[in-house]
Amino acid sequence: MMPTQQATAAPDRERGQTAGVYVYGIVPADVQPEEHAPAVGDPPSDVSTVRHGEIAALVSEISVDRPLGTPDDLTAHAKLLDGSAAVTPVLPLRFGAVMSDPDAVEKELLEAHYDEFHAALEELEGRAQFVIKGRYVEKAILRELVNENSEAARLREEIHDKPEDATRDARMVLGEIINQAIEAKRAEDTHRVTAALDALEPLVSERNPTHEEDAVHVAVLIEMSRQGELEEALGRLAEEWDGRVEISLLGPMAAYDFVMKREPAG
Template sequence: MAQDSGLFIYGIVPSDVEPTPDAEGVGSPPGEVSAVRHGELAALVSEVVLEEPLGRPADLTAYERLLDGTAEVAPVLPVRFGTVVTGEDAVADLLDAHHDRFAAALDEFEGRVQYTVHGRFDEQEFIGELLAASRDAAALAEQVRGRPEGQSREQRIRLGEMISQSVELRRESENRELIDAVGRYAVADAARAPSHEMDAVHVAFLIAEEDEDEFIGAVEDFAEQRRKLIRMRLIGPLAPYDFVSAHQLVE
């Protein structure tokens, strides 16, 4: 390995896992993915040029594609994006120092994958429901309708605050109802921070392979009941990104 390069670590896997020949890593051009083995563990890595900045959308996509593809066939512990070490000896030292803890975590994730449910309110539908339910909101909407922004600034601010608070309260309710509706098919769940001001639900679930069909069906039922108000997406199967922090992997 060249002196001005390092090894980008994607995740920890059992030692018998082999990267597919066509697996592509981060960087430009994409690095070749290999496995550094130590005891019962291996780390999926690729060589990167240390002076080359990482973090392009293509890099994050390559990182996620490799981990998500691996999770479909074997347990994997994602390592935080951007973790680079000096060489194979440093990787082996990492695996040796945390061998038993990593091995126990891999046993826990055997046959389990993450799914993420992400939904966003239809803004017009949501505001329509709010105005129908709240006299104060409806009065403010009437006061700003057809008036120049400068003349109705205070009312617009108050209405915006009212909508924002209503979204937050409804989001908390929808997240709880989602977990109540589908949680019986999950090993664990983790509410995620909203990625947009109109986010309705955003929850990660850890699912055992034998429960995937029932889980997906329950999510579809939940989404169907709200199809006019919420645009819902089910993302997965994924590597268990939201469930490895408890094992304190490489930071």
């Protein structure tokens, strides 16, 4: 996927400027934001577009007198991008992209990177990102691991009903065996999920686990028209893994995992 740039020009506070333009992402020029769309800021301003040729930036006015980064800000940023991605290609910018005014957005962002943005939007046409998350059911995965590993079974029996202090070393060894086994299971089960989706011809980005009992955590970029097929494939896996892995699906959302973002220059 083509890389996108972070907005780099911030409002000039030294000259007393109190308002800037918050930039959410890049979209085709014919996009019209919904009335009362979620926006960053307190109070939030209406979301609009700054256009250049066949591309545009989703923007809203924001006060530079208050710091960004509240939970409401982060939620509004994601909601606007994900809601837009359900109906149009979106190149998301990183949270916190603020420029001085609409002219800066057009000249320094859109015009300066026009060919790059235009090509990336064409690649995203008709596609959106989905995130697949699977979490092992603790009792089930532990039973599975112990049944498959005689040393784990021996250590579990050794520490059963014994004081923690007296079995500290055995517990540490057992914990390491289990952690390594779960890593191996995670790799196998992640491959199982991605293989089940081969027919959808997805782009796949494996994410780091967010919990020690994560079974799978991947982002996929697919044609929006195939969302139903994605849900059916995951439904079959959920039945196969019933009582072992709990699967969830998030999306459609903006293609965060597939649009590379460079750091600001300077």
